[in-house]
Amino acid sequence: xxxxxxxxxxxxxxxxxxxxxxxxxxxxxxxxxxxxxxxxxxxxxxxxxxxxxxxxxxxxxxxxxxxxxxxxxxxxxxxxxxxxxxxxxxxxxxxxxxxxxxxxxxxxxxxxxxxxxxxxxxxxxxxxxxxxxxxxxxxxxxxxxxxxxxxxxxxxxxxxxxxxxxxxxxxxxxxxxxxxxxxxxxxxxxxxxxxxxxxxxxxxxxxxxxxxxxxxxxxxxxxxxxxxxxxxxxxxxxx
Amino acid sequence: xxxxxxxxxxxxxxxxxxxxxxxxxxxxxxxxxxxxxxxxxxxxxxxxxxxxxxxxxxxxxxxxxxxxxxxxxxxxxxxxxxxxxxxxxxxxxxxxxxxxxxxxxxxxxxxxxxxxxxxxxxxxxxxxxxxxxxxxxxxxxxxxxxxxxxxxxxxxxxxxxxxxxxxxxxxxxxxxxxxxxxxxxxxxxxxxxxxxxxxxxxxxxxxxxxxxxxxxxxxxxxxxxxxxxxxxxxxxxxxxxxxxxxxxxxxxxxxxxxxxxxxxxxxxxxxxxxxxxxxxxxxxxxxxxxxxxxxxxxxxxxxxxxxxxxxxxxxxxxxxxxxx
Numbered sequence: 001x002x003x004x005x006x007x008x009x010x011x012x013x014x015x016x017x018x019x020x021x022x023x024x025x026x027x028x029x030x031x032x033x034x035x036x037x038x039x040x041x042x043x044x045x046x047x048x049x050x051x052x053x054x055x056x057x058x059x060x061x062x063x064x065x066x067x068x069x070x071x072x073x074x075x076x077x078x079x080x081x082x083x084x085x086x087x088x089x090x091x092x093x094x095x096x097x098x099x100x101x102x103x104x105x106x107x108x109x110x111x112x113x114x115x116x117x118x119x120x121x122x123x124x125x126x127x128x129x130x131x132x133x134x135x136x137x138x139x140x141x142x143x144x145x146x147x148x149x150x151x152x153x154x155x156x157x158x159x160x161x162x163x164x165x166x167x168x169x170x171x172x173x174x175x176x177x178x179x180x181x182x183x184x185x186x187x188x189x190x191x192x193x194x195x196x197x198x199x200x201x202x203x204x205x206x207x208x209x210x211x212x213x214x215x216x217x218x219x220x221x222x223x224x225x226x227x228x229x230x231x232x233x234x235x236x237x238x239x
Numbered sequence: 240x241x242x243x244x245x246x247x248x249x250x251x252x253x254x255x256x257x258x259x260x261x262x263x264x265x266x267x268x269x270x271x272x273x274x275x276x277x278x279x280x281x282x283x284x285x286x287x288x289x290x291x292x293x294x295x296x297x298x299x300x301x302x303x304x305x306x307x308x309x310x311x312x313x314x315x316x317x318x319x320x321x322x323x324x325x326x327x328x329x330x331x332x333x334x335x336x337x338x339x340x341x342x343x344x345x346x347x348x349x350x351x352x353x354x355x356x357x358x359x360x361x362x363x364x365x366x367x368x369x370x371x372x373x374x375x376x377x378x379x380x381x382x383x384x385x386x387x388x389x390x391x392x393x394x395x396x397x398x399x400x401x402x403x404x405x406x407x408x409x410x411x412x413x414x415x416x417x418x419x420x421x422x423x424x425x426x427x428x429x430x431x432x433x434x435x436x437x438x439x440x441x442x443x444x445x446x447x448x449x450x451x452x453x454x455x456x457x458x459x460x461x462x463x464x465x466x467x468x469x470x471x472x473x474x475x476x477x478x479x480x481x482x483x484x485x486x487x488x489x490x491x492x493x494x495x496x497x498x499x500x501x502x503x504x505x506x507x508x509x510x511x512x513x514x515x516x517x518x519x520x521x522x523x524x525x526x527x528x529x530x531x532x533x534x535x536x537x538x539x540x541x542x543x544x545x546x547x548x549x550x551x552x553x554x555x556x557x558x559x560x561x562x563x
Contacts, residue, residue: 004438006430007469014471014517021311021415024426024475025304031433040298045432047300049425051287054247055376056421056474060410061250061383062347067405068390069343071324073333077340080333108348109341115525124529140532148536151525152513155537156544159509163502165348166355166375169420170474174501175375177424177478181431182486184497188375189355194502197559201551206544 006031052180055172078118090131090146091214094153095207097123101157102203106164113154124150134214135221142220149213153206160202163195240366243373244288246380251284253406260407264319273316279303280418304425311415318411322404336393343390347382354378416520420474427478436482439466443484452493453557459484460553463504464511464545471517473508480504489560499560503552510549513541 006027013023032042066074088096101113113119127146131138138146162168166188175186258277261270283303289295310316324332333340359374361367369377387402396402410417430436443462448454459480466476485504489495512518516538526534533539 001438001441003430003434006433006435010470010475019312019314019415020419020471021308021422024419024422025308028426028429031430031435035433037433042429043298043301043305044296045301045429046304046425047290047297047302049428050283050304050421051290051297051300052428053421053424054250054284054287055243055373056424057418058246058250058376058379060417061246061253061380062386063409064253064402064406065343065347065383065386065390067323067407067409068387068394068396068402069340070409071329071332071396071401071405072336072340072394073324073329073331074340074344076329076333077337081338107345108351109344115528119525120528144531144533144536145540147529147531148526148533148540151529151537152540152544155513155521155525156541159512160506160548163506163509166351166378170505171502172375173420173424173474173477174505177427177481178486178497178501181428181478181482182490185371186497186501190498191502194499194555194559195506197555198503198506198548198552201555202544202548205547205551209544 003031003034005034053173053176055176056169058172059169075118088130089134089214090127090149090217091211093127093130094123094149094213095210097150098153098157098207098210099203101154102161102199105158105161106199108162108165108168110158110162110168113158115151115154119150119154123154131217135217139220142217145213145217145220149210153210156202156206160195160199164192164199166192240363241369241377243370243376244291246376247284247287249380249384251281253403254278254281254284256403257407257410260403261316261319267319268317269315270317270319272310272313273319276307276310276316276415279306279310283307304422307415307418308422316411316414318414319407321408321411323408339393343386343393346386346389347379350382350385351375351378354381420472423470423472423475424478427475430475431478431482436479439479439483440487447488452561455484455488455493456557456560457553459489459500459504460507460549460556463508464514464549467508467511468515468517471512471515471519473505473512476508476511477501477505480508494562495556495560500556503556503560507549507552510545510552513545514538 009027009030010023013026028046029042032045037045104113124147127150128138128143131142131146135142163170171188171191174191175188178184178186254277258274258281261267261277262274264270267273283300286295286300290297290300354369355374355378359369391402443458447458462480462484463473463476466480467473470476481501481504485500489500490497512521516522516535522537523534525537
């Protein structure tokens with residue numbers, strides 16, 4: 001049971017916001033020492049573990065081509081395509097973004113969205129504009145809520161889309177770990193296939209909640225005094 | 240036979256090119272130390288072949304891995320000088336190329352699927368054309384090369400160095416986090432070797448009613464979510480919970496289909512990722528980027544989805560994974 005102290009190291013390390021790589025390494029060393037491994041055996045385990053997990057990092061080889069397409073305007077083109085969805089309510093806009101994010105991630109296009117590339121410059125400002133059109137000037141809680149939901153659409157879409165794409169880190173980790181530890185030969189495509197039922201559930205649940213956002217914003221707009229800080233809205237995320 | 244190790248060497252070659260780009264970038268801060276990080280990583284990818292083949296001592300690789308962690312602890316590698324197009328240039332280029340810009344990006348999954356679904360089964364001589372169980376990695380490596388050739392023919396950037404400078408730019412944004420998943424996988428294996436899985440199994444055995452399939456499924460899925468919240472990453476939780484419950488109970492005792500059990504188990508872990516500030520890059524970074532007053536705003540927006548979705552995962556696993 002003492003070996004669970006290594007888990008405590010991870011918790012404390014992350015809570016103190018220490019460098020994650022150092023935290024992980026120290027936790028590994030602590031686990032090894034508690035279980036009675038020699039320092040040499042710990043180094044050996046780090047070495048075999050890292051060498052055996054190389055498949056997790058192979059996604060790196062697509063960076064040159066993705067970087068090259070970005071150089072020629074990928075994000076601007078994506079922005080154009082998404083902006084054709086304008087004229088919708090916040091809820092419909094975010095539900096549509098969730099669908100696009102999930103669909104492209106399922107094709108392996110993880111770089112199409114993201115909080116820095118898409119949410120801040122495109123999705124959040126468009127959502128706020130759509131909400132203003134419908135509810136008038138936004139109050140502080142409304143603005144916070146819209147932005148939080150915009151971030152959540154991106155994250156949920158990515159998480160429950162990417163696992164349908166075979167060459168993603170988590171699928172490679174599953175097959176890599178299970179194959180080396182239990183001597184199975186798992187088919188990565190099978191694992192990816194079984195991510196589809198959950199992906200559909202995620203789309204339905206989170207999509208419905210995005211559509212519901214229109215109503216709860218309506219309530220917020222009715223309840224709160226309409227924004228005394230309306231000016232802050234126009235200088236918001238679009239900067 | 241096409242061997243998976245060649246593709247790890249391809250990755251190593253890319254890291255080495257990045258190291259050279261860093262070293263020759265005279266304006267970049269701490270360029271020598273940053274170059275050392277990428278060069279050391281390249282070494283682990285090449286020497287890893289010897290380790291997995293049992294041809295070289297694993298502690299050498301282990302030492303290099305610790306070295307990478309120490310360099311990362313000092314805030315390395317740093318970003319380089321960005322040599323790319325301006326916003327205005329990109330706007331013009333997007334007008335010129337239009338939706339065609341997506342073609343090279345779509346080549347990647349297309350080629351990867353061809354390898355995974357079809358070439359993985361093609362025979363060559365006495366064995367398979369592709370090394371057994373490695374079609375995904377090989378497919379991704381080939382896909383990257385094919386997509387790069389397609390993109391070079393489309394855009395004609397004038398120098399073969401351009402895609403590697405752009406790759407270096409992206410890798411610079413990611414930094415040491417690029418290999419964090421591999422580190423977490425290593426930690427999971429180390430935890431497993433040290434008996435963390437057994438310790439967790441001891442606890443779950445105590446609370447789990449004997450012979451109840453549905454209870455075991457719930458403990459695996461909810462355990463994945465809770466452990467992910469603690470560790471901040473489903474990758475680190477997966478080996479521990481799988482050693483404790485997923486493999487011994489769900490697969491061995493209840494004869495669950497491994498592909499369903501492990502795929503859905505990982506997704507149950509993702510439900511935990513949605514709820515934890517430990518997953519800083521997914522939950523705290525967006526809050527900062529969007530200038531939210533409430534740092535937990537994105538988590539609050541995600542929790543009401545994560546809980547029913549966790550229940551869905553339990554249901555999917557219970558219904559589809561087991562023989563009846």
